[in-house]
Amino acid sequence: MHLPTQPSRCYGLPIELVLEVLQEAQYHDLVPRYKWLKNYALVCRAWSPYAQQLLFAYVALLGGADHCKIFRKIVALSAARDPEHAAFLKSSICVLGMVIDHQPFYADIVHLCPNLRELHLSLYHGSFRPDVLRSLAEGGVRLKALRVKTYHYLPMFQLLSVLPSLEYLEVDCNSVLGNTLIIPPLYPPAWPLRHLRYSNLRRNTHLFLEWALSGPGAVARESLEVLEVVSPSFDPSTIATLGIAPTLRSLTLQRLFDSDDLTALTSLQEIAVVHPSGTPPTFRLLPAGVVHVALGAIPKTSGCATTVAGLAAYHERLGGSLRALTYNRKCDSSVDPPLMDVDMLYHFCAGRGIEFRLMDPPYGFYPGERVPLKPVRSFPRDLPMSSRRPLHAQGEELPWKTRRKATFARKIVNVASRAFGGTIPAMALAKP
Known part of the structure; x- marks a missing residue:
């Protein structure tokens, strides 16, 4: 990447x-602070371009067409004053987020970013115009990652x-209007998918997976390593018929039933069950070969006992292959009753030398944390360190049994939760 001419050394x-x-x-604490980058850019001339490069690495235009018009105008004014610097800033954009309502501007924004690798879109419109779609296709040939939330099925398939x-593809269809998944006569390209995440809580919507893996030459079937599916109609036992069983290394499911046969997934090293409370999995x-298991909250003691028994049987049957267990559960000791489920899972792990990871809030990550989309080299994956995650050292009291002093932000959250009957994450109160 070209950088403006600067001294090769700074302060030695x-x-x-x-x-x-x-x-x-x-x-x-794993959350980006863009205000800090702005301050770094003012430290000295040597620092300025590099801080600006990081500041422009992720651009979010979440105000629809108005934000896109303003961004396009700013880029044009900058190019008129200093073409080299404007080109440098445009080349720094690697991740772009947009809310698409009116269409004519969005393809232009994509074309302004020559090094764009990841695109985050919210699709509000019913379909793409042919000229806009063609222009997006020309500007999107370099894209490696797409995160899309759609309110209509057709524009998603068109894109x-x-x-x-x-x-890397993440598709969120939970906001689609209407209950019927209609797959248009469009075919997926021969994309080399490594990671596919699909969420649609409506029934009979799992057919999207078959569509996504049916491209010419079935390249995606040979490259897919991570599959995350939150769909009530998806049957995990059908994974073998999808043709991805030999390559799949990580699998995330909404639920896992006793009858779900996953023995054909010979490369599987990681499995996550998002909502195990209704039917606790026995594995x-x-x-x-599975070394990492992740579970959502199991509030009933009897269900957790069933799961622990199943994990113990699996661990012993295969000579102790499990190395890590992640449990996604809120653990506010000032509010919750005794956390029997956490205790049971913790002692199961402690007695067998398995790493126990207690994640709070659920699903593992806080808003804004750096969770890069990149190939998975080994399992269990490294857990980013954060002071907001309870850590336990040998001989210390279990962290979920310790009453921690609430911060000012947490006090506001607790008051709001009691007033409105909901749960507001503390990060929602933080300045972006």
Whole structure:
């Protein structure tokens, strides 16, 4: 990537090291602080372009067409004053987020970003115009990752059919109007998908997976390593018929029933069950080689006992292959009753030398945390360190049994929760 001419060293340090320091220094407890980057850009001339590069790495235009018009105008004014610097800022954009309502502007924004690799879209309109779709196809050939939330099925299928280079795809259809999934006569490209995440809580919507894996030459079937499906009509036992069983290394499901046979997934190393409370999984038909299990909250003691018994049987049957257990559950000791489920899972892990990861809030990550889309090298995956996650050292009291002093933000959250009957994450009160 071209950078403006700057001294090769700054305060005795190579500028490459300065860039690495700035990249790490923009985060506070895993959450980016863009105001800090703005301040770093004002420190000195040597720092300025590198701080700006990080500041422009992710651009969010979440106000629809109005934000896109303003962004396009700013880029044009900057190019008129300093073409080289404007080109540098445009080349710094790697991740772009947009809310698409009116269409003519969005393809232009994509074309303004020559190094764009990841696109986050919210699709509010009913379909793409042919000229806009063609233009998006021309600008999207370099895209490696797409996160899309759609309110209508058709524009989602139209967009996916013209992006041939996707390796990471996240599709959220929970806001679609209407209950029927209609697949148009469009075919997916021969994309080399590594990671596919699909969420649709309506029934009879699992057919999207068959569509996504049916491209020319079935390249996606040979490359898919991570599959996350939250859909009530998806049957995990059909994974073998999808043709991805030999390559799949990580699987996330809404529920896992006793009859779900996963023994054909010979490469599986990680399994996550998002909502295990209704039918606690026993992992009876799990293949050998799984080293990491992740579970959602199991509030009933009897259900947790069933799950622990199933994990113990699996662990012993395969000679102790499990190395980590992640439990996604809120653990506010000042509000919750005794957390029997957490205790049971913790002692199961402690007695067998298994790493126990208690995640709060559910599903693992806080808003804004850096969770990069990249190939998974090994399992269990590294857990980002954060002071907001309870850690336990040998000989200490169990963290979920310790009454922690509430912060000012947490006090506001608790008051709002009691007033409105809901749960507001503390991060929702933080400034962006």
